[in-house]
Amino acid sequence: MFTATSQTAGGEKRGQTQLPITISEHAQEQWAKRTPAEISLKNAWEQSVAVEAPEADSTAARLYPPYNALLVVQHTTVATVLNNDGRLNTPDLVECAACGDLVDPLEGDSCPWCGENRAETARPGRVTLTRGDI
Ligand SMILES: [Zn+2]
Numbered sequence: 001m002f003t004a005t006s007q008t009a010g011g012e013k014r015g016q017t018q019l020p021i022t023i024s025e026h027a028q029e030q031w032a033k034r035t036p037a038e039i040s041l042k043n044a045w046e047q048s049v050a051v052e053a054p055e056a057d058s059t060a061a062r063l064y065p066p067y068n069a070l071l072v073v074q075h076t077t078v079a080t081v082l083n084n085d086g087r088l089n090t091p092d093l094v095e096c097a098a099c100g101d102l103v104d105p106l107e108g109d110s111c112p113w114c115g116e117n118r119a120e121t122a123r124p125g126r127v128t129l130t131r132g133d134i
Pocket residue numbers: 096097098099100101111112113114115116
């Protein structure tokens with residue numbers, strides 16, 4: 001049976017912290033070199049999931065699972081792009097049962113990478129409310 005997943009089509013999936021981020025030239029070069037770069041680094045950043053990368057010299061990092069690309073942030077700049085070597089702390093992420101890529105369980109009911117509906121798998125007890133009107 002299909003459940004109603006109406007909010008998808010437009011791609012409006014906010015919810016992760018949106019930093020005012022800039023992308024360095026070096027990161028652009030590494031993105032082009034180390035990934036198929038079928039989408040822009042900026043788009044990949046917006047779709048990527050936050051991870052901890054203790055091995056990388058970074059203030060933050062995000063993973064773009066389709067390319068296994070680690071986007072390394074220093075302050076508010078995407079400084080470089082690395083190939084994820086597996087040394088990540090990803091306590092907040094779960095592996096999609098269908099494709100094995102890491103997904104943020106708070107992001108919604110379907111895997112952003114393969115589209116598999118994850119509603120029947122474990123759901124965290126956390127609740128996030130995002131309201132624009134303050
Ligand atoms: Zn998946």
